[in-house]
Amino acid sequence: MDSFVPASAITAPPDEAAEEIVRLTDVKRRFGATPALDGISLTVRKGEILGIIGRSGAGKSTLIRCLNGLEQVDSGDIHIEGRRITGLSEKELQPLRRRIGMIFQHFNLLSAKTVAENVALPLKIEGAGKTERLKRAGELLELVGLSDKARAYPSSLSGGQKQRVGIARALAARPALLLSDEATSALDPETTRSILALLKDINSKLGLTILLITHEMEVVRGIADRVAVIDAGRNVEEGQVWSVFADPQAAITQSLLSGSRPQLPEHIAARLSPKSGAAQILSIDMAGSAAQGALFADLSQALPQSFCLVHGGIDHIQDQPVARFFIAVPTRDAALPEKVQQFLKARGARVEVLGYDPDHA
Amino acid sequence: MTPIMLELLFRSLWETMLMTAASGLISLLAGLPLGLALVATSRGGIAENLWLNGVLGAIVNGFRSVPFIILLVALIPLTRLIVGTALGTWAAIVPLAIAATPYYARIAEVSLREVDRGLIDAVRAMGGNRWTIIREVLVPEALPGIVAGFTVTLVTLVGASAMAGAIGAGGLGDLAIRYGYQRFETTVMIAVVIVLIILVCGIQWLGDRLVAKLDHR
């Protein structure tokens, strides 16, 4: 593959040396004949937000539930903060679970307890006294912006408010790691943004490591530092979010990304012919430094009248420009498409010929 | 109705209430743990033990399939052992409690089983042990159903206590049979029925109020 992402971004992330908090080695788990996890290896570094994405049934929930021992593994190893947790008994897992907070898609708040009592429950389990519990619950409710709801019961809250309580509760025992299983899937887009902003804020303020499961690329894009793509119980792709967005390798990643990146408009895609036509349609992908600069201005100066912009745009992910464009190159001059491609590749773009448009004006 | 009859009516009411309350309390104290045990030991439960679950289930079903009137007679030796006599109000409490316990255990089991697994997972994920799960999740979350089921059990016990009249237990049922039926005193019969209706409605009303207060779902 011609990589147009600077090699440094893939192989040497800035915090390569950062301490790892979770390590999975070849973890397998099957339910009857279904392999839910089929040999997953993964590490989560201290202080990062790792997004785990995959289609429904990929094994994401099973994966996250293995991390705090809610689910047992069949083979492979899981280390949390350097300690091997596979094979521990339910009793041995209990102190470890207190170091890991978890938020759930369906909130899982106790209906018989008030908001403050829900938030304070992990502390009660730890054995903290009542005054300390109330104080900490108050602080956390303030952090999530729900101080006025302390005495309310969960049933009187909106979905977004319930999830804020879920987050406050997960943070109560000052965990080292926060696990989130589809925390925003039951919420509307605006509430989703506010919950993600809250998580991001907690990550940067408290330095909390977050492992976030989702099936929406937008969620990963919104807050994750790195992303791992899971399919059929396997880890098919992993990397910095912007580089995966810029250059998705696996077919599943490309399909998960289809809603988040510019695509060739349907009506043009439908009429493309593979061999010849009035114009060659190219996709151009650039990221990082390659995407900066006046590429198209330079192209039209070097090769006047050589192309026509069809669709595309520049996005900024993790402060990195990620560009994706579609252009049509007229085939009147048979040598032109080749020259255009040469020019673009020389500028660090990844170029792909999608086909020929017979109707190009 | 003569003052004597009225006094008899009140005494019978008191005996019925005593039998219902005492056997109800015992069935609550024994049936709730039994219901918890049935849920905890079932497949995927917090203390899965299918063998124990099978044994408990069989005992509960065994007691529940014996008609109360037969249980009443069959338990006479046990009653005599516990109370010292097989006759009277106190003696009736033994078979009533023994019949009501498995009945209530099944009702409690249904409510406990309905508690969302996700809530149990949430508390496990916090590092809670089985007792924490029982104390903080199962019982509080199922409480409205546990109370509603207890109300049903009490009402059933009011009816069952009438049958205990057969062993001279006293109570309203006994009164209705002896005076209303055997001596054709229709007024007594009507009075007993009215008192029973008021008693049952009162229990149900209190139960419903309590459930409404406890239910935050």
Ligand SMILES: Nc1ncnc2c1ncn2[C@@H]1O[C@H](COP(=O)(O)OP(=O)(O)OP(=O)(O)O)[C@@H](O)[C@H]1O
């Ligand atoms: N307790 C279980 N018993 C049997 N099969 C299970 C169980 N849990 C998960 N599975 C199976 O394992 C596979 C992975 O499930 P999992 O819940 O991990 O998927 P997921 O990626 O979280 O999906 P979703 O996005 O729908 O939540 C699925 O095929 C599922 O049917």
Ligand SMILES: [Mg+2]
């Ligand atoms: Mg899932």
